[in-house]
Amino acid sequence: MNIAVTGANGLVGSRIIELLKSKHSFIPFSSKDLDITQKDIVQQVLDATEFDLLLHLAAYTNVDGAETEKEKAHTINVEGTRNLLEQVEKAGKKMIYISTDFVFDGRIPPFDEMSTPNPVGYYGQTKYEAEQIVKDKAMIVRISYPYGYPSDKKPDFVQRLRQLLELNKPITMISDSAMTPTFIDDIALGLEYLATHYKPEIYHLVGTKSYTPFEVGTIIAKHYELPGSLIMPTTYKEYMKGKAERPQYSIIMTSKNIFTPMKTFEEGLALLDS
Ligand SMILES: NC(=O)c1ccc[n+]([C@@H]2O[C@H](COP(=O)([O-])OP(=O)(O)OC[C@H]3O[C@@H](n4cnc5c(N)ncnc54)[C@H](OP(=O)(O)O)[C@@H]3O)[C@@H](O)[C@H]2O)c1
Numbered sequence: 001m002n003i004a005v006t007g008a009n010g011l012v013g014s015r016i017i018e019l020l021k022s023k024h025s026f027i028p029f030s031s032k033d034l035d036i037t038q039k040d041i042v043q044q045v046l047d048a049t050e051f052d053l054l055l056h057l058a059a060y061t062n063v064d065g066a067e068t069e070k071e072k073a074h075t076i077n078v079e080g081t082r083n084l085l086e087q088v089e090k091a092g093k094k095m096i097y098i099s100t101d102f103v104f105d106g107r108i109p110p111f112d113e114m115s116t117p118n119p120v121g122y123y124g125q126t127k128y129e130a131e132q133i134v135k136d137k138a139m140i141v142r143i144s145y146p147y148g149y150p151s152d153k154k155p156d157f158v159q160r161l162r163q164l165l166e167l168n169k170p171i172t173m174i175s176d177s178a179m180t181p182t183f184i185d186d187i188a189l190g191l192e193y194l195a196t197h198y199k200p201e202i203y204h205l206v207g208t209k210s211y212t213p214f215e216v217g218t219i220i221a222k223h224y225e226l227p228g229s230l231i232m233p234t235t236y237k238e239y240m241k242g243k244a245e246r247p248q249y250s251i252i253m254t255s256k257n258i259f260t261p262m263k264t265f266e267e268g269l270a271l272l273d274s
Helices: 013-018 040-049 072-091 124-134 157-166 184-198 213-223 265-270
Strands: 003-008 025-029 053-056 094-100 141-142 173-176 202-204 233-234
Touching: 013 025, 013 184, 013 233, 040 072, 040 184, 053 072, 053 184, 072 124, 094 124, 094 157, 094 184, 157 173, 157 213, 173 184, 173 213, 213 233
Parallel strands: 003 025, 003 053, 053 094, 094 141, 141 202, 173 233
Antiparallel strands: none
């Protein structure tokens, strides 16, 4: 299968390609090769590309930035997705749109594929708007807090926290909210299955256990043998002051993934060098 990939240099895209490149033929696009906000460019580039499926990962992903750069976030996440879908449909090809647990409000967990989105921040709002554009026309795959093998290009939350602890920086982490970390290699294997069992439906590819961020921080400190005492618990309300609102209890799960086993955070982290 020829798989065209937007956001191929990003945290998730770069690892998916690295892991699966021996088995599939990828056509990776950076924003320089294919600016998804430029309708004409999207048409030209996709017309000239032989692909069976477009894996669309490119996005404006700065959650706090999206609150002040609303137009940019909207143009990339919503209009960019619309431009791609139009060309994919014209070419009669398939598309997988990668979305996020941030489409949910995080108020009454858990959230599965049947739950109704209600984003609380602008980033989540743009990702949900794009979902509504592609719904029933492309596959929507929601992921949550991806982490995995460290990349120089964009560190994941594990590496960012590790770096702070190595600098002996005291950190506060929330003890009354939840997140669901997801090992990127599991996402890659789940996507590989879904690409070959394609249906324009919604799927969640997420870790099998949720944690408070404070627990996650403590697990990371232990794994890298760094001082966990630098991490202090704080409340969601206190931590979110001056930041974009995020879903408080992002306990995201799946009722449809019976095809790819997904690791807990402890299991995924254990595979990374300490
Ligand atoms: N990271 C998370 O915590 C998380 C959680 C849930 C869902 N997601 C979703 O997963 C997907 C991948 O996330 P990620 O963390 O890998 O993102 P990322 O590392 O921030 O990478 C996003 C990529 O989007 C590309 N991009 C930005 N503007 C573009 C444009 N105008 N045209 C074409 N490409 C453009 C960038 O390409 P260049 O580098 O070439 O400029 C960048 O590599 C996104 O759709 C995101 O919403 C992420």
